[in-house]
Amino acid sequence: MSRVSATLCLQGDRMTDSGRVLVVDDFEMVRVTLRECLKQLGFSSVEEAQDGEIAWKMILSAADDSQPYAMVFADLNMPNKNGLELLVACRQDPRFASLPFVMVSAESERQYVIQCLQRGANDYVIKPFSTQTLQRKIEKVTARLRRVAA
Amino acid sequence: MSQPPTLVLNDALVKTVIKCVQTSFFTLFGVQANAGTPSNRGDYASKADISGIMGMVQAQIEGNLVVSFQKAAIFTLLEKTYGKKFTELNESVRQGVGELTNIVYSRVKKELNDKGHQFVMSIPTVIIGSGHAVYSLHEGPTLVVPFSIEQGEFYVEIALQNK
Numbered sequence: 001m002s003r004v005s006a007t008l009c010l011q012g013d014r015m016t017d018s019g020r021v022l023v024v025d026d027f028e029m030v031r032v033t034l035r036e037c038l039k040q041l042g043f044s045s046v047e048e049a050q051d052g053e054i055a056w057k058m059i060l061s062a063a064d065d066s067q068p069y070a071m072v073f074a075d076l077n078m079p080n081k082n083g084l085e086l087l088v089a090c091r092q093d094p095r096f097a098s099l100p101f102v103m104v105s106a107e108s109e110r111q112y113v114i115q116c117l118q119r120g121a122n123d124y125v126i127k128p129f130s131t132q133t134l135q136r137k138i139e140k141v142t143a144r145l146r147r148v149a150a
Numbered sequence: 151m152s153q154p155p156t157l158v159l160n161d162a163l164v165k166t167v168i169k170c171v172q173t174s175f176f177t178l179f180g181v182q183a184n185a186g187t188p189s190n191r192g193d194y195a196s197k198a199d200i201s202g203i204m205g206m207v208q209a210q211i212e213g214n215l216v217v218s219f220q221k222a223a224i225f226t227l228l229e230k231t232y233g234k235k236f237t238e239l240n241e242s243v244r245q246g247v248g249e250l251t252n253i254v255y256s257r258v259k260k261e262l263n264d265k266g267h268q269f270v271m272s273i274p275t276v277i278i279g280s281g282h283a284v285y286s287l288h289e290g291p292t293l294v295v296p297f298s299i300e301q302g303e304f305y306v307e308i309a310l311q312n313k
Contacts, residue, residue: 027245027246027248027249027252028241028242028245028246029228029231029232029242029245029246029249029250030249032231032232033178033231036231036233077271105256106252106253106255106256106257107256107260107271108256108257108260109259109260109263127253127256128174128177128178128253129177130177
């Protein structure tokens with residue numbers, strides 16, 4: 001079982017983690033909303049990036065420091081490196097091939113969701129979202145990872 | 151590719167806009183946005199303090215979707231997200247209006263595209279200025295739906311014309 005999937009688990013109705021979570025969105029309001037939702041769900045270490053380029057550097061740096069991110073939530077449409085480009089960069093690097101990656105976007109049309117899942121996203125959250133929706137998605141992703149790892 | 155159906159500023163579009171706005175605002179802020187009486191006017195320009203604009207483009211139609219806020223309304227909404235008071239139209243407010251406009255447009259676009267339209271993604275523009283007016287230089291009417299929340303009002307406008 002990979003370290004990443006082992007760091008996320010459910011304790012009662014709260015998620016607990018021993019790792020870091022990265023939130024990537026060019027809009028501050030969304031980053032704040034995600035951060036607060038994740039904190040409510042029990043994630044204590046939530047870091048933020050404004051675009052995919054900055055996020056990619058943070059992902060590489062975290063891995064180099066042997067403290068990789070446990071999960072990434074990334075907006076689909078961003079300047080510099082968008083969410084899909086960030087996802088592809090992760091999946092092409094063996095170190096991040098199984099990094100739990102959830103795409104977050106206001107785009108709710110099927111074609112965007114399918115494209116992201118086909119490129120390796122573990123799930124897709126449509127904005128606006130509630131804490132409950134986010135929790136369901138995280139539980140789904142972690143449950144799937146546990147099944148794969150078992 | 152088949153041609154998209156004609157889009158007119160009618161009751162069906164009003165219902166779509168109201169549903170998308172109310173769902174978005176309730177999910178984001180836990181706020182009930184009450185829709186007022188919509189109007190369909192030829193020379194409308196609402197007065198607001200900050201507005202987000204998204205281009206609505208497809209093969210046969212072009213136009214704009216505008217979400218305009220009075221200061222009190224946007225400050226009240228964003229305070230729910232940030233947990234702090236806002237007193238000026240700063241970068242956080244600009245970004246918030248941009249993202250809110252993007253979310254409303256994305257919802258409206260999805261509803262319309264499910265009915266055969268082919269609207270594409272676009273990038274929000276935000277305009278700031280106390281009591282500013284947004285004039286859409288297009289041919290035809292502008293659909294305006296006013297909304298009120300506990301403190302303040304905001305407006306959603308759609309202006310469309312055939313290419």
